[in-house]
Amino acid sequence: MVEFDAAILHKVGQPLEMARARIDHLEAGDVLVRIMASGLCHTDLEVIEGSLPYPMPIILGHEGAGVVEALGAGVEGLKIGDHVVCSWNPHCGHCFYCERDQPILCEPFTRHQPRGHLLDGRSRLSCAAAPLHHFSVVSSHAQYAVVPHSGAIRVPREIPFDRACLIGCGVMTGVGVATRVAPVQPGASVAVIGCGAVGLNAIQGAGLAGAGTIIAIDRAKGRQDLARTFGADLTTGAPADDVAAVVKEATGGRGADYVFEAAGNAQGFRLGSEIVRPGGHLVFLGKVNIAQDVSFRWGALMGEKKITRSSYGGARPQRDFPWLARCYLEGKLKLDELITARLPLARINEGFAAMRRGEGIRTVVLPWGEQGELA
Numbered sequence: 013m014v015e016f017d018a019a020i021l022h023k024v025g026q027p028l029e030m031a032r033a034r035i036d037h038l039e040a041g042d043v044l045v046r047i048m049a050s051g052l053c054h055t056d057l058e059v060i061e062g063s064l065p066y067p068m069p070i071i072l073g074h075e076g077a078g079v080v081e082a083l084g085a086g087v088e089g090l091k092i093g094d095h096v097v098c099s100w101n102p103h104c105g106h107c108f109y110c111e112r113d114q115p116i117l118c119e120p121f122t123r124h125q126p127r128g129h130l131l132d133g134r135s136r137l138s139c140a141a142a143p144l145h146h147f148s149v150v151s152s153h154a155q156y157a158v159v160p161h162s163g164a165i166r167v168p169r170e171i172p173f174d175r176a177c178l179i180g181c182g183v184m185t186g187v188g189v190a191t192r193v194a195p196v197q198p199g200a201s202v203a204v205i206g207c208g209a210v211g212l213n214a215i216q217g218a219g220l221a222g223a224g225t226i227i228a229i230d231r232a233k234g235r236q237d238l239a240r241t242f243g244a245d246l247t248t249g250a251p252a253d254d255v256a257a258v259v260k261e262a263t264g265g266r267g268a269d270y271v272f273e274a275a276g277n278a279q280g281f282r283l284g285s286e287i288v289r290p291g292g293h294l295v296f297l298g299k300v301n302i303a304q305d306v307s308f309r310w311g312a313l314m315g316e317k318k319i320t321r322s323s324y325g326g327a328r329p330q331r332d333f334p335w336l337a338r339c340y341l342e343g344k345l346k347l348d349e350l351i352t353a354r355l356p357l358a359r360i361n362e363g364f365a366a367m368r369r370g371e372g373i374r375t376v377v378l379p380w381g382e383q384g385e386l387a
């Protein structure tokens with residue numbers, strides 16, 4: 013059906029290799045998306061480095077945007093030529109968890125996604141006649157992806173693809189934690205730990221929700237400065253800073269009403285539990301190796317604190333992606349400032365190398381070139 017360029021991971025720790033991949037046919041409910049832009053997210057790097065085990069060979073990428081090029085049987089609500097953002101957590105709509113309004117836990121998704129398959133338990137991707145694995149039901153580090161219709165969400169045509177793709181993971185997760193998971197009450201105090209893509213979006217999400225005081229915590233001065241651009245009132249986190257004291261001082265001695273952890277390390281988890289006020293709400297967004305133990309001071313968990321884990325900011329992609337795109341188009345959401353590099357797909361390894369060095373916020377790869385024009 014289509015043969016196309018893709019970045020393939022064959023083994024943990026190795027660079028991605030460019031190759032020609034194939035999608036031979038679409039099943040009922042499938043959507044073929046011509047990927048115009050795709051972000052590089054930490055979760056992709058976790059697979060490359062082996063802290064998130066996945067079957068290989070695999071096409072990574074789960075933050076993609078593009079154009080609907082073909083539809084499998086029975087897809088409603090989408091047409092060829094629509095601009096879409098991919099969701100990395102498509103859902104079936106009728107399993108135990110979907111029926112209980114927890115689509116992030118959708119059983120076909122949680123069963124088949126770790127095996128590198130689509131929701132029907134099969135792959136549509138191949139390379140040199142051997143099957144390839146899908147990553148989180150997206151695989152957008154390629155010129156084409158095939159996703160279930162619940163994973164292709166139409167957005168306004170006015171939003172450029174390189175900005176739109178960010179909505180699919182980092183923006184949704186960060187803005188969603190403040191506006192959907194918490195949700196932050198007007199005038200409340202919010203502390204955000206870690207100011208990468210997710211943390212910066214948690215900050216701007218807190219602003220959208222009408223937070224009173226927003227405190228950004230990051231070791232790096234550059235990221236603290238960026239946090240102010242995204243709406244932080246106060247920044248701390250330099251090695252010499254007493255972060256807990258700064259947060260208490262700024263919140264009447266109690267701690268923050270909401271704390272969003274987006275640093276993805278054990279110290280960040282622990283710090284979050286210390287700086288949220290009694291009765292406040294702490295949300296963990298970051299991740300460490302799934303086999304790693306994390307410790308807390310028991311007293312820090314007392315005081316009726318509400319502690320939540322969120323992977324996708326409470327995403328309801330059909331509701332939230334078009335809303336986030338409109339917020340950008342209306343000037344209420346910053347996306348331009350998140351993109352620190354644009355690369356052709358063939359140079360994707362340079363993007364991951366920069367991520368390993370902790371440089372930049374988001375690298376976006378453009379599988380069809382810098383202009384993103386249709387060939």
Ligand SMILES: [Zn+2]
Pocket residue numbers: 053054055056074075181182
């Ligand atoms: Zn991601």
Ligand SMILES: [Zn+2]
Pocket residue numbers: 103104105106107108109110115117118119120121
């Ligand atoms: Zn389901």
